[in-house]
Amino acid sequence: MIIDYGATPPIPELSLPDGSHLANYRRVYATAEKAAERGELTLDQWFAVVDEAGIGLTVIKARDVETTFGGRVTNEAVADVVRAYPGRFIGFAGVDPNKGMTALRELEHAVTELGLKGLNLQCFENRLAIDDRRMYPVYAKCIELDIPVNLHVGVNFSLRSNPEFGRPMLLDKVLCDFPELRICASPPGWPWVEELLAVAWRHPNLSIGLVAMRPKLLGVENSGYGPLLQYGRTILKDRMIAGTAWPMLPMRRTIEEIRALPIEEDVADRWLGGNARSFLRL
Incomplete structure (x- = not known):
């Protein structure tokens, strides 16, 4: 089964109001x-x-950027969509680490009461680096609740935030401090792709999300994504997780481009669903 690790269906409650x-x-x-x-x-x-x-x-994700940009996609909205369409979606919670204990209480409620299965943190939207001390209580809570966390890793294109918030090497300190934490770095670290691969090689609990980028670029010379193809079909083949990021990318085209890469069929199957099943513990 193909699992789309991240899309936003055309449901108003799943989009930020601003x-x-x-x-x-x-x-x-x-x-x-x-x-x-x-x-x-x-x-x-x-x-x-x-x-x-x-x-x-399809994985759908809440987001809380109220303290920085004044909006959120609520955990309740995501849980409502999951319930309304059984078997179609898996929901990730979204909290704002800037809110301190409020974020921890909201995360526990989202998992234990609403049934959400992971946490989504777009650190650049919270204006926090991946290894900021305000993130640490949230990471600890994820381990306590036994849920994975999706982290935006790589450059962001918002002109109201800092690209450095998503540097992959920041993950290394986090994973050294929290070796039990399951992380998917998504998108896959561009323009610091090799940096992300080095961290993933060091830490077995780090997966890489092929999300919000055209898969065909993995096979394009000088695109900056090439090392993902080499490591993703060999030593990291069990940790590459594909997503369409719809409406940022077309769904069918994204899947076809993965199938067209010079990788074995069973590796493509892992990228398109098998690895996500393991990461999500389905």
Whole structure:
């Protein structure tokens, strides 16, 4: 079964009410979003595209950026969608580490009461580095609750935040301090791809999310993504997790580009679902 590790279906409650801090993303991804029919599909049409692409399960993620950018996609909204469409979605919680104990209480409620299965942290939106001390209580709570965490790793295109918040090497300190923590670094670290691969080689609990980037770039010379292909088909083949990031990328095209890479069929199957099953403990 193909698992899409990260998409935002056309449900208003799953989008930030004010995404002005992400305006530059619309410029960067304009061509891809047009191909994905951003803003044009109804929910029924979206489900039809999902089925046509062969996607069996989609991960949807809450976000809390209230203290920095004044908005959130609530845990309750994500849980409601998961309940409304059984077997279609897995939900990740979203909390704001800037909120201290409030974030920890909200995370525990989201997991133990709402049934969400992981935590999503877009650190650049919280204006926090991956290894900021305010993140540490949240990491500890994830271990206590036995849930994985999705971390934005690599450059961000918001002109109201700092690209350095997503440096992959910051993960090394976190994983040395929390060796039990299960992390998916998503997107996959560009332009510090080799740095991310080095950290993943050191730490067996670190997976890499091939999300929000065209898979075909792994095979394009000088794209900066090439090392992901080499390590992702060999020593890290069990830790590459694909996602379409719809509506940032078209679903079917993303999957077809992975299948077209010079990797063995069983490796592509792992990237497209098997590794996600293990990471999510399904």
